Amino acid sequence: MRELHFYFDFISPYAYFAWCQVGNFCQQHGLTLVAKPVVFGKLLDHWGQLGPAEVPPKREWLIRYCLRYADRNNLPLVFPPQHPFKSLTALRLCLPEVCGQLQIETINRLFHLGWAEGRDLADPQVLLDGLCTISPAPEKWLAMTQTPEIKEKLKTETEQAITLGVFGVPTFFFNGELFWGNDQFPFLADSVAGKSFDSIKYQEILGRPRAIDRKVRNPSGDQT
Amino acid sequence: MRELHFYFDFISPYAYFAWCQVGNFCQQHGLTLVAKPVVFGKLLDHWGQLGPAEVPPKREWLIRYCLRYADRNNLPLVFPPQHPFKSLTALRLCLPEVCGQLQIETINRLFHLGWAEGRDLADPQVLLDGLCTISPAPEKWLAMTQTPEIKEKLKTETEQAITLGVFGVPTFFFNGELFWGNDQFPFLADSVAGKSFDSIKYQEILGRPRAIDRKVRNPSGDQT
Numbered sequence: 001m002r003e004l005h006f007y008f009d010f011i012s013p014y015a016y017f018a019w020c021q022v023g024n025f026c027q028q029h030g031l032t033l034v035a036k037p038v039v040f041g042k043l044l045d046h047w048g049q050l051g052p053a054e055v056p057p058k059r060e061w062l063i064r065y066c067l068r069y070a071d072r073n074n075l076p077l078v079f080p081p082q083h084p085f086k087s088l089t090a091l092r093l094c095l096p097e098v099c100g101q102l103q104i105e106t107i108n109r110l111f112h113l114g115w116a117e118g119r120d121l122a123d124p125q126v127l128l129d130g131l132c133t134i135s136p137a138p139e140k141w142l143a144m145t146q147t148p149e150i151k152e153k154l155k156t157e158t159e160q161a162i163t164l165g166v167f168g169v170p171t172f173f174f175n176g177e178l179f180w181g182n183d184q185f186p187f188l189a190d191s192v193a194g195k196s197f198d199s200i201k202y203q204e205i206l207g208r209p210r211a212i213d214r215k216v217r218n219p220s221g222d223q224t
Numbered sequence: 225m226r227e228l229h230f231y232f233d234f235i236s237p238y239a240y241f242a243w244c245q246v247g248n249f250c251q252q253h254g255l256t257l258v259a260k261p262v263v264f265g266k267l268l269d270h271w272g273q274l275g276p277a278e279v280p281p282k283r284e285w286l287i288r289y290c291l292r293y294a295d296r297n298n299l300p301l302v303f304p305p306q307h308p309f310k311s312l313t314a315l316r317l318c319l320p321e322v323c324g325q326l327q328i329e330t331i332n333r334l335f336h337l338g339w340a341e342g343r344d345l346a347d348p349q350v351l352l353d354g355l356c357t358i359s360p361a362p363e364k365w366l367a368m369t370q371t372p373e374i375k376e377k378l379k380t381e382t383e384q385a386i387t388l389g390v391f392g393v394p395t396f397f398f399n400g401e402l403f404w405g406n407d408q409f410p411f412l413a414d415s416v417a418g419k420s421f422d423s424i425k426y427q428e429i430l431g432r433p434r435a436i437d438r439k440v441r442n443p444s445g446d447q448t
Contacts, residue, residue: 041436041438044438045438045439047274047279047281047282048274048279049273049274049279050271050272050273051438053434054438055271055272055273055391056389057389057390057391057402058271058391058392058404060389060402060430061389061402061403061404063426063429063430064401064421064426065403065404065411067421067422067425067426068411068414068421069411071421072410072411072414079429079432081432082432082433082434082435083432083434083435084434084435084436084437085435085436086435086436120435122435122436165280165281165284165285166281167279167281167282168282177288178281178284178285179285179289180282180285180289183407186296187289187292187293187296190292190296197288197291197292197295198291201291202287202288202291205287205303206284206287208303208305208306208307209306210277210306210307210308211306211307211308211309211310211344211346212265212308212309212310212346213278213308214265214268214269214275214278215269
């Protein structure tokens with residue numbers, strides 16, 4: 001069965017919206033969903049980007065957009081009490097090494113907890129309470145998230161994602177191709193149906209030169 | 225008549241895609257289109273962001289996405305010979321002080337030239353050739369773009385946009401509200417129809433605290 005890889009961090013409402021749809025999408029298209037928790041902040045660090053919540057008017061737009069998007073798409077949305085929040089423990093809980101066969105249910109539960117119930121996913125007690133209907137041993141899972149092995153595992157997963165070119169969340173990989181953003185389902189569907197872009201044209205465009213660079217990238221470049 | 229303000233830079237293929245749709249959108253909804261040329265690089269400088277073409281894997285994704293998007297939406301797309309390119313002269317041509325009543329036609333022509341015909345909008349000869357069917361005096365317009373007044377005007381327009389919170393292109397303003405991105409038409413349509421978000425909830429979310437900040441923003445913040 002063909003796989004759809006889904007990179008996410010609980011910190012991102014766009015990843016939440018995408019998660020709400022990706023299960024059905026995979027079912028409709030006969031794909032196996034492979035969920036990949038990654039640390040969004042580390043992606044930003046690596047690529048030198050700011051997150052949407054780090055640019056004041058973008059944060060304001062983001063909140064309005066999310067309210068409008070949830071409304072249009074009939075998705076439950078209750079913003080977490082603090083944002084951005086520390087999502088590391090929640091992400092580690094979703095590693096197969098912690099939750100095993102219950103990974104999809106765990107991610108479901110935590111996304112719902114954080115963005116549909118508006119609970120604080122940085123609070124271990126919230127995580128414990130939330131997982132008690134899913135996990136046979138929530139305390140054990142939580143303890144595992146504080147071990148060096150599991151901490152290292154999330155780090156490695158994030159580094160591997162960076163190596164693959166992941167720069168934001170949600171990111172999908174299908175058939176070796178990266179798709180970024182919650183608006184990519186129609187394009188993923190095209191790709192699943194075997195409809196691709198013109199790869200010769202793509203490679204040719206990719207190889208074309210840059211005419212200008214900002215000072216921040218290239219001290220000799222100046223657009224003025 | 226109600227106005228829709230449209231902020232753009234020719235450097236952005238997303239702005240091109242949005243421009244292809246915004247005229248019809250305004251006609252359908254009885255809106256007057258007010259076009260606002262701004263310098264994307266200056267928005268990035270101000271907010272400390274990188275543009276999509278400045279993050280290597282994001283640039284790769286952007287090209288694939290644009291090819292797929294144009295195909296799905298039956299929009300002509302020929303990438304410019306160099307990208308990013310210096311769009312300042314083309315933007316100045318679109319100021320009402322230069323093109324006057326012919327502003328919409330001028331923007332139409334230049335977006336088509338740059339992204340449907342794949343010509344180099346940084347090349348004055350390309351601009352001259354392209355405008356000869358629009359402008360009664362293309363040489364005069366081009367000369368105006370090199371005057372201190374017109375240079376200053378584009379700078380001022382960009383600074384005013386920043387003051388309003390514009391952080392990217394395309395950006396729309398309707399009824400005092402900012403909408404960012406080529407995917408905003410359904411949400412703009414809601415807004416035009418008088419359907420808004422819950423503004424009390426919005427203000428409340430906006431006032432909630434941040435729980436973490438990355439080192440780049442706050443030297444004392446650390447997520448590890």
